[in-house]
Amino acid sequence: MSGSAVVIGTFDGVHTGHRRLLELAREHQPGARVVAVTFWPHPVSVIRPGAEPRLLSDPAQRDRLLREAGADEVVVVPFSAEISRWSPAEFVDRVLRPLQPARVLVGENFTFGHRAAGTAATLAELFGDEVVVESVPLAQLDGLPVSSTRIRAALAEGDLATANRLLGRPYCFRGVVVVGDRRGRELGFPTANLLVPESMAVPGDGIYAGWLTVSSGPDAGRHPAAISVGTNPTFDGVQRRVESNVIGRTDLQLYGLEIEVEFTAWVRGQVRYTGVDDLVAQIRLDVEQIRQVLQG
Numbered sequence: 001m002s003g004s005a006v007v008i009g010t011f012d013g014v015h016t017g018h019r020r021l022l023e024l025a026r027e028h029q030p031g032a033r034v035v036a037v038t039f040w041p042h043p044v045s046v047i048r049p050g051a052e053p054r055l056l057s058d059p060a061q062r063d064r065l066l067r068e069a070g071a072d073e074v075v076v077v078p079f080s081a082e083i084s085r086w087s088p089a090e091f092v093d094r095v096l097r098p099l100q101p102a103r104v105l106v107g108e109n110f111t112f113g114h115r116a117a118g119t120a121a122t123l124a125e126l127f128g129d130e131v132v133v134e135s136v137p138l139a140q141l142d143g144l145p146v147s148s149t150r151i152r153a154a155l156a157e158g159d160l161a162t163a164n165r166l167l168g169r170p171y172c173f174r175g176v177v178v179v180g181d182r183r184g185r186e187l188g189f190p191t192a193n194l195l196v197p198e199s200m201a202v203p204g205d206g207i208y209a210g211w212l213t214v215s216s217g218p219d220a221g222r223h224p225a226a227i228s229v230g231t232n233p234t235f236d237g238v239q240r241r242v243e244s245n246v247i248g249r250t251d252l253q254l255y256g257l258e259i260e261v262e263f264t265a266w267v268r269g270q271v272r273y274t275g276v277d278d279l280v281a282q283i284r285l286d287v288e289q290i291r292q293v294l295q296g
Contacts, residue, residue: 003102005029008037008110013056014065016168017139017146021105022070024136029103036071037095038062039079046079054201056148061174088118092126103132141166158204160266170210170262173202173242177254180243187280191243192254194261202242203263205230205270209290211262212244219252226290227261230270247291265293
């Protein structure tokens with residue numbers, strides 16, 4: 001069948017609702033090339049600077065997740081003040097028509113064009129009989145819509161279980177390993193440290209079970225990890241970091257490498273200890289508990 005099946009959205013995090021949209025595109029337009037149209041930077045950062053949300057995925061992650069979810073092509077609209085002033089008709093003519101869509105699918109809350117004037121009904125009016133436009137009801141979980149906003153709130157509260165159910169996968173945080181305080185190595189539990197940019201979401205401060213994936217080098221692969229999110233209150237830290245100890249390994253050389261940290265389960269909240277011995281004893285308990293969680 002000629003023509004593409006186009007889905008449109010910000011797709012931050014590529015959660016279960018986003019994946020359902022891609023599934024329907026392939027299901028309702030068999031044989032068509034599925035194209036995901038998205039935006040970078042986040043439109044809110046352009047329309048209301050300072051009000052933008054913490055992001056659940058960076059552009060590279062989002063591209064990979066969309067393709068894994070069924071997109072054959074990902075088109076990124078470089079969102080700008082100029083584009084924010086486009087009318088719905090301009091958006092359709094400049095972005096969508098060149099993709100030769102046979103079908104366009106959007107979530108039922110989708111808006112576009114200057115002052116969010118366009119809706120799915122607008123798309124249908126602008127395309128007429130040449131393109132089928134579908135407004136897809138939002139996916140639901142526990143009686144509430146699945147949304148990136150809801151996932152961010154769950155992560156901030158440390159409710160990893162809910163966040164992961166909404167995502168349909170473990171939450172992942174990606175970055176380049178930086179040199180930390182080297183304190184973990186001195187304590188017998190070296191960590192790979194990632195700084196937390198203001199623009200990105202991470203789970204609430206605490207200890208988590210998960211996996212650390214190294215993208216390149218001799219230690220490339222997926223490793224079991226004990227993960228700490230926070231500021232190291234025992235040592236009066238102020239910089240928020242994601243610190244991952246690869247369980248059973250003290251020989252990894254990860255500085256300067258890109259890694260992805262996958263959060264599987266919450267273990268406990270962050271605690272300020274009165275001495276190093278108490279901290280080390282707790283880390284040993286945490287690592288053993290996390291080892292069992294990941295094996296189970």
